[in-house]
Amino acid sequence: MQAFTSITGLVxxxxxxxxxxxxxxxxxxxxxxxxxxFGAHLFDAWRFxxxxxxxxxxxxxxxxxxxxxxxxxxxxxxxLLANDNFGCGSSREHAVWALMEYGFxxxxxxxxxxxxTSNCFKNGLLPVVLPQPSVEALMRECKRSPGFSLSIDLDxxxxxxxxxxxxxxxxxxxxxxxxxxxxxxxxxxLEHESEIKSFEARHKSRFPWLFExxxxxxx
Amino acid sequence: xxxxxxxxxxxxxxxxxxxxxxxLIYIDRHLLHEVTSPQAFEGLGLAHRRLWRTETNIATAxxxxxxxxxxxxxxxxxxxIAKQQVLTLQANCERFDVALFDxxxxxxxxxxxxxxxxxxxLPGMTIVCGDSHTSTHxxxxxxxxxxxxxxxxxxxxxxxxxxxxxxNLRIWLEGTLPQGLSTKDVVLKVIDTLTxxxxxxxxxxxxxxxxxxxxxxxxxxLCNMAIEAGARAGLVAVDETTIDYLRGRPYSPQxxxxxxxxxxWQSLKSDADAVFDREVRVSLSGLEPRVTWGTSPDQSAAIxxxxxxxxxxxxxxxxxxxxxxxEPMRTIEIDRIFIGSCTNARIExxxxxxxxxxxxxxxxxxxxxxxxxxxxxxxxAAEAExxxxxxxAAGFEWRAAGCSMCLGMNPDQLKPGERCASTSNxxxxxxxGQGGRTHLVSPAMAAAAAVAxxxxxxxxxx
Ligand code: SF4
Numbered sequence: 001m002q003a004f005t006s007i008t009g010l011v012x013x014x015x016x017x018x019x020x021x022x023x024x025x026x027x028x029x030x031x032x033x034x035x036x037x038f039g040a041h042l043f044d045a046w047r048f049x050x051x052x053x054x055x056x057x058x059x060x061x062x063x064x065x066x067x068x069x070x071x072x073x074x075x076x077x078x079x080l081l082a083n084d085n086f087g088c089g090s091s092r093e094h095a096v097w098a099l100m101e102y103g104f105x106x107x108x109x110x111x112x113x114x115x116x117t118s119n120c121f122k123n124g125l126l127p128v129v130l131p132q133p134s135v136e137a138l139m140r141e142c143k144r145s146p147g148f149s150l151s152i153d154l155d156x157x158x159x160x161x162x163x164x165x166x167x168x169x170x171x172x173x174x175x176x177x178x179x180x181x182x183x184x185x186x187x188x189x190l191e192h193e194s195e196i197k198s199f200e201a202r203h204k205s206r207f208p209w210l211f212e213x214x215x216x217x218x219x
Numbered sequence: 220x221x222x223x224x225x226x227x228x229x230x231x232x233x234x235x236x237x238x239x240x241x242x243l244i245y246i247d248r249h250l251l252h253e254v255t256s257p258q259a260f261e262g263l264g265l266a267h268r269r270l271w272r273t274e275t276n277i278a279t280a281x282x283x284x285x286x287x288x289x290x291x292x293x294x295x296x297x298x299x300i301a302k303q304q305v306l307t308l309q310a311n312c313e314r315f316d317v318a319l320f321d322x323x324x325x326x327x328x329x330x331x332x333x334x335x336x337x338x339x340x341l342p343g344m345t346i347v348c349g350d351s352h353t354s355t356h357x358x359x360x361x362x363x364x365x366x367x368x369x370x371x372x373x374x375x376x377x378x379x380x381x382x383x384x385x386x387n388l389r390i391w392l393e394g395t396l397p398q399g400l401s402t403k404d405v406v407l408k409v410i411d412t413l414t415x416x417x418x419x420x421x422x423x424x425x426x427x428x429x430x431x432x433x434x435x436x437x438x439x440x441l442c443n444m445a446i447e448a449g450a451r452a453g454l455v456a457v458d459e460t461t462i463d464y465l466r467g468r469p470y471s472p473q474x475x476x477x478x479x480x481x482x483x484w485q486s487l488k489s490d491a492d493a494v495f496d497r498e499v500r501v502s503l504s505g506l507e508p509r510v511t512w513g514t515s516p517d518q519s520a521a522i523x524x525x526x527x528x529x530x531x532x533x534x535x536x537x538x539x540x541x542x543x544x545x546e547p548m549r550t551i552e553i554d555r556i557f558i559g560s561c562t563n564a565r566i567e568x569x570x571x572x573x574x575x576x577x578x579x580x581x582x583x584x585x586x587x588x589x590x591x592x593x594x595x596x597x598x599x600a601a602e603a604e605x606x607x608x609x610x611x612a613a614g615f616e617w618r619a620a621g622c623s624m625c626l627g628m629n630p631d632q633l634k635p636g637e638r639c640a641s642t643s644n645x646x647x648x649x650x651x652g653q654g655g656r657t658h659l660v661s662p663a664m665a666a667a668a669a670v671a672x673x674x675x676x677x678x679x680x681x
Contacts, residue, residue: 016535018415018515022647027628031283031300033257033307045649054300085416088449089647091351092255093367114419114451115351115365118382122369172383174239185369186266189243189377192235196379199234199245200272206231209472209480210247210344214274215318 002124003182007105008151009078012069013142019082020089021116025098029054038094039101043069073146081139082109084132087116096123106152108159110135121175122185128152128159128169154180221490223387224454225422228362228487232345234379243379247344247361250330251278251317251371253308254628255349259372260311270315271378277339278312279320280305281329282628286591286618292323301628315375328594328620331355331561335439336596338468342457342484347374352561352644354445357453358438359461360487362422364451385422385451386496389489392427394504399678401571402437403563403642403661406444407509407519409501415517418450421497424489425455429503435464436567443562444644447516456488510548510674511646511659514539518646519659522548522676539648540656541636548674551658555639556581556588556615556669557651558662560625563642564593568662569601573609575666575680581614582672589616589631591623613669627652640668 029041032054044052047070049062063070069077080099086109087095096119099107106126120127130138142148151160154176159167171179178185189196204211222230234243256278263270270276283301293309296302305322312319320326326333331352334340340356346363347353349371356363366380374380390409396402423445430438438455445453455461462481465471472480507521513536520526529537529544537544542551558564558572569590581588590610592598598620601607607617624631625643633639633655642665643650646657658674667677 017532020515020645020647022626022645022650026649026653027626030254030628031298031304033261033304035258035261045653051653085419085449088415089351089645091349091365091367093258093369096367111416111419113416113449114385115367118370119367122367172240174237174241174381174383177239185381186268186373186376188237188239189373189379189381192237192243193377195235196243196245196271196377200378203232203245207343207480207483209476210341212476213470213472215277215339215470216274217312217316217318 001122001182001184004105004124004126004154004179006151006153006155007078009105009149010074010076011079011081011142011148011150012074012077013081013139014068015083015139017083018085018088021087021092021095022089024087024095025092026052028052030092030094035097036101038098042098042102043067076103078103078105079150079152080104080107081135081142082107084109084111086112088113091115093119096120096125100125108135108138121179124179124182126152126154126179130159130167130169134167221492221494223489223493223495224360224424224456224487225362225387226493228343228345229384231343232362237381241381242383243381244345246347246374246378246380247275248339248346249276249374250334250346250348250353251276252282252330252350253280253304254282255368256311256371257304257307258368259349259375260315262372263375268376270317270375273316275378276317278308278317279327279330279333280308280322282622282626284322284621285629286621286623286631289323289619297630325595325599328597329561329564329622331443332565332593332597335359335435336468336594338465338471341465341471341480342461342487347380351446352443354451354453355439355443355561357442357445358435358455360454360457360484362452365446386420387424388418388421388450388497388499389424389426389495391498391500392425392429393500393502395429395432396503397506399663399681400506400508401661401663402433402440404506404509405503406441407511407516407659408506410444410448410517411519412499412501413448415447415515416449418445418448421450422452422454423448423450425453430455431458434567435460436565439565440562444516447644457484508661508664508677510664512540512542512548513537514646514648516644516646516659520548522664522674524548541638549676550673552584552638552673553640553668554586554637555633556585556665557624557639557641557643558589558665559591559593559623560643561593562644563662564591564597566597566600568642569597569606572662572666573606575663575677576613576670577609579613579670581669584672585669587616588614588669589618591618592620594620615669624651626650640665640674
C-alpha cells in the first residue's frame with residue numbers, strides 16, 4: 001500500500017450528495033481482472049458524452065465540458081471535495097483504484113459510506129471527514145479562487161489552509177498508523193497466526209457443524 | 220450484561236485485538252464471484268500465500284453470465300473480456316482448490332441466492348463476500364457483510380476480517396402488512412425513513428411482530444437492502460421459520476449435529492433488555508406499495524402519490540429520470556420490465572408476480588419484459604410449478620439465472636432513455652444501462668406495471 005504522510009495539492013469540488021461507486025467507476029470497466037487501467041474511466045458517464053469501453057484513451061473521446069473535472073483549472077487536482085455519503089452503493093474497490101490512478105490522494109466530505117471507507121484505507125487514499133459547514137465553506141472558496149489548494153497532514157490529523165486556518169479531523173488510530181507507514185495489512189494480521197489457530201480450534205469444538213459437510217471441489 | 224444479537228455474533232467471532240487496535244473477526248463462510256475476486260487471488264499468489272481454510276470458500280459466476288443459450292457454457296459469453304473474467308474464476312478455483320458452481324451447474328446462480336438455498340448460509344455464522352448485498356444473508360441471524368477486494372484477499376489469507384465494531388440500530392416494524400404488499404415495499408419505506416446514509420456505522424436488526432408472518436425469502440429482501448440505507452449488515456433473529464427453511468438443505472447439518480445446531484440457533488436473538496444505540500419505528504398498517512422516482516433508493520413515493528415538485532436537491536435526479544416533478548406516479552409509462560436480482564428473484568417472488576399475471580397479458584406499450592430467476596434451482600422449481608408458462612403466456616421472456624439487468628454487466632441492458640420497472644435494488648444513474656431509468660418496485664408491482672404499461676397499483680389486480 002502507498003504510505004500517506006502529508007500532501008499539498010489542487011482541490012476539485014464535486015457538489016453532489018450520495019455519489020455512488022457505480023458513478024465513480026461504471027460497471028463495464030469491472031470486467032478487467034487487473035488493478036490498473038481504471039483512472040482513465042473515473043466518472044466515465046459524467047466525464048464523457050460517448051459510451052465508455054475499457055481501454056479507450058480520454059484524449060480520443062468526447063469530453064463533457066460541463067463536468068467539473070474537465071474544467072482546465074482543475075487539471076492535476078489531488079484532493080476531491082465532495083458531499084454527504086460519498087462512495088455509497090457497491091463494494092467495488094475499483095472505485096478507489098480509479099480515484100487514485102486519476103491522481104487523487106484524498107477525498108474530503110461530511111460523510112462516507114462504510115465499505116468505501118475501508119477500501120480507501122487499504123489502498124492509501126485518505127478519506128477526511130469534516131463538518132458540513134466547513135466543507136461548504138471550502139467548496140465556495142474552491143469555486144471562487146482558481147488554483148485553490150489545501151494541505152493535508154495525517155500525522156497532525158489536520159487540513160491546512162494557506163491562510164493559516166486549520167481543520168482538525170479524526171481517523172481511527174489503527175488506520176492512521178497503517179497509512180502513515182504503508183503497512184501490509186495481511187502481514188500485520190498474520191502476526192496473530194497462533195491466536196487465530198487456537199480460536200479456530202475452540203470454534204470447532206463449540207460449533208462442529210461449521211467444520212463438517214463443507215463444500216469441496218470433488219463434490 | 221444484556222446483549223443484542225449483533226453483540227452476540229461479534230463476541231462469538233472475536234479472535235483478538237491487533238496491536239494497532241483493530242479487531243480480528245473469524246470468518247465462517249466466504250462467497251466468491253468473478254468480478255471482485257481476480258485481483259485478490261492474484262495478490263495471494265504473488266505473496267506466495269495459500270487460502271487459510273479452503274472449504275469455507277464457495278464460488279459462482281453470476282454477474283457476467285448471459286441469460287440465454289446457457290448450454291454453451293462459458294463459450295456463450297460473447298464479449299471477450301467478460302469471458303476472460305469467468306475463465307479466470309475457473310482457473311483460480313482450480314489453482315486454489317475452491318469449490319465452484321460453474322456456468323452450466325444447475326446450482327449456479329446469484330451468489331446471495333445460492334448461499335441460503337444450499338444451506339451454506341447458517342445462523343450464527345460470519346459471512347463475507349466481495350459484494351455489498353451480502354447483507355442479504357443476515358435474514359438467517361448471521362453477521363453477513365460486503366467487503367472490498369483487499370478484504371477478500373485478507374480473508375483468504377487469514378480467515379479473519381479486520382474491523383471495528385459497528386453500533387446497534389433496531390428497526391421496529393409495527394402493525395401488519397396490508398394485502399398486496401411485500402417486504403420490498405417495507406424496505407423502501409425504511410430507507411425513505413433513514414435516508415441513504417442513515418444506517419452508516421450501524422448494524423440494523425429488524426424487529427417487531429410482523430416478522431413472524433414473513434417467510435425467509437421476504438426477510439432476505441429486507442436485509443438485502445439494508446445496505447441501501449448505508450448499513451453494512453442487516454439482521455433478523457432466529458425463529459421456527461428460519462429453522463424450517465434450513466432443514467434438509469444440502470449443506471445444513473444433519474442428525475445429532477442438526478439438533479446441536481438448532482439448540483444454539485435458538486439463542487440467536489437480542490436479549491429482552493438489550494440496549495440499542497438507536498431505535499426507529501416504521502408503521503406497516505397504513506403502508507402503500509412504493510416506487511422510486513429518483514436516482515437514489517431513498518427517493519421513493521407511494522403509488523397513489525406524486526413525484527415531488529422539483530427543488531434544488533432533487534433537480535438533477537428528476538432531469539436524469541425525465542420527470543418534471545409533480546406528476547402522479549401512476550401516469551409514468553414504462554418501456555421495460557425486469558423481474559430478477561438478489562433482492563427479488565426467489566421462488567416466492569416469482570409466485571407473487573405470476574399471481575398478478577395469470578390470464579393477463581402485458582401492455583403493447585412494453586417493449587420487453589423478462590424474468591431472470593435467481594438460480595438454476597429456482598428456475599427448475601418455478602418450471603415444475605408451471606410459473607414459466609404463466610410468464611410466457613403473459614408475454615414475458617423466461618431467462619436463465621444470473622444478475623442480468625440488475626447491473627447490466629451482461630448483454631441485458633437498458634438503452635439510453637428507456638424506463639424500467641425493476642425488482643432490483645439500485646436506481647443509480649446508468650445502473651441498468653447507460654442513460655437507463657430505473658423505478659424500483661416489488662415483483663407484484665412489476666407485474667402490474669407490465670400489464671398496465673405504466674406504474675400501477677397492484678391492489679387493483681388482485
Ligand atoms: S443481483 Fe444485482 S445487486 Fe445482487 S449481486 Fe447481482 S449485481 Fe449485485
